[in-house]
Amino acid sequence: MKNSPRNILLTGATGILGSHVLYELLIACLKGERRVKITLVVRSREKESARQRVIGVLSNPYRPTLLYSFTPEELFHFIDIIDAGLNELDDSHLARLKKAGRVHIIHSAAHTNLSVNPNVYDILYDDNYKGTLHLLQWASGVLEKFTFIGSAYSIGHRYGLIPDSYKQLTASGERAEISRRNWRNPYEELKTDAGYAVIRFCNQHNIKWQILRPSTICGRIMYQPLYYTPKFNVFYLFGKFFLRVAREDNRDELVRIVANPHSVLNVVPVDYIAKAITRVFDDDHIREMNLVYSNSLPVDYIVHHMIEYAGFKCEIVDTTPENQNILEKMYYKVVGPQFTEYINTPWHAYDTTVLRSIMKDVPEVNMHSIFPELYGYAVSHQFGEALTVAHISE
Incomplete structure (x- = not known):
C-alpha cells in the first residue's frame, strides 16, 4: 500500500x-x-x-x-x-x-x-x-x-x-x-x-x-468508453469551427492557414x-x-486532417494571406488569434525520462494512428453537445 x-x-x-x-x-x-x-x-x-x-x-x-x-x-x-x-x-x-x-x-x-x-x-x-x-x-x-x-x-x-x-x-x-x-x-x-x-x-x-x-x-485511451472527455476544447475547437461553417456551396474551397509545418502539438x-x-x-x-506524451503530433497532419474532414482544401502558409476569401476572413477573425500561436510554434519536444520511468507499465498509444478515431468520436458526439453528462466545466 x-x-x-x-x-x-x-x-x-x-x-x-x-x-x-x-x-x-x-x-x-x-x-x-x-x-x-x-x-x-x-x-x-x-x-x-x-x-x-x-x-x-x-x-x-x-x-x-x-x-x-x-x-x-x-x-x-x-x-x-x-x-x-x-x-x-x-x-x-x-x-x-x-x-x-x-x-x-x-x-x-x-x-x-x-x-x-x-x-x-x-x-x-x-x-x-x-x-x-x-x-x-x-x-x-x-x-x-x-x-x-x-x-x-x-x-x-x-x-x-x-x-x-x-x-x-x-x-x-x-x-x-x-x-x-x-x-x-x-x-x-x-x-x-x-x-x-x-x-x-x-x-x-x-x-x-x-x-x-x-x-x-x-479524450481517454485507457478507460472505456474510449476517447471520451467531459469537454472537447482546445484543438477540438479548431475542427469544430470548420465543421460549423461548412455548407454545400463552399465545399472544396481553399483555406490558407498560417502554421509551422515542421512543428508539433503535444x-x-x-x-x-x-x-x-x-x-x-x-x-x-x-x-x-x-x-506529456513522448511523441507529439505533427501540426501539418492535425491541420490538414480537421480541415479536410470538413470538406475544405488546406494549404499551410508562412504569413497571413492577402485577398482572403470568406472562409479565411472568418477563420482569422474568430479563431485564428488563438490557434495561430500554437500551430506556428518552433519545433520542440519534452524530456519524459522521469515520467516514463513512473508510467512504464502504461504504454503510450500511437496518437498519429488513433487520431482519426479520437477526432471522429468528438464529431459523432457533436463535441459534447449530444452527451448526456453532468454540467462539467473547468
Missing part, C-alpha cells in the same frame, strides 16, 4: 482533468491501494447544488466502467464536500477541514481561456491567480503539501528539448527575470505567475510543493494525465514535471 497522505483536498473535481483525478483516487480506494478521505471544493450553482454536481460526476454514464458497480452514495463514503468557490473559502469551511488533520491539496481547478483579448486577463487573474493564493493562505495552518496543476505551455514559445524544471530563482529564493519568455496569452502568463506564487508561499511557510504541467488534453489523454498525477503527487522527490 502506498505511503500516501490520508487526507486529500481536490479542487476542480467537476472539471475535465479534476473529474478524472477523482476517478483515479476512488478506484485506488476501492482496490485498497489507498486509504484516504477526499475533500472536494465545489461551488453550488443557481439550479444545482454542489452535492448534485458531484453526483453528476459519479453517476456520469461516461465514467470509467470500473466504477459502474458502485452508486454515488457508496462512493460518498470516501468523499466530503466544501460548498464554496476558491475565493469564498473562509474560517467556517476551514473548521471542517481541520477535523481531518493535515491535508495534501491537489489544485486542479482553473479557468481555461486562451484568448488574447486583454479583458481576459482580469478574469483569469481573479480565478486562476488570486484563487490559488487564497487557497494557499486559507489552508496554510493544516497544509502539508500543495500540488499545483499548471500548464506545459507556460514555458511559452520554445525550440528544442524542454525539461521538467521551468523555475528560475535567485539565491534568496525570489523569482529571477526570465529572458525571452514569450507567452502566447494571459492564461499562460498567469499559470506561470501562480506557479511562482506557490513556490514562494510554500518555501516561506515550510510547506512541501509540487508543480505538474499537462500539455494539450484529449496531445495527451486525460486518463493518462490523471493516473500520472495520482502516482507522483505524494513523491516528495518530484518537484516539477511535465505530464
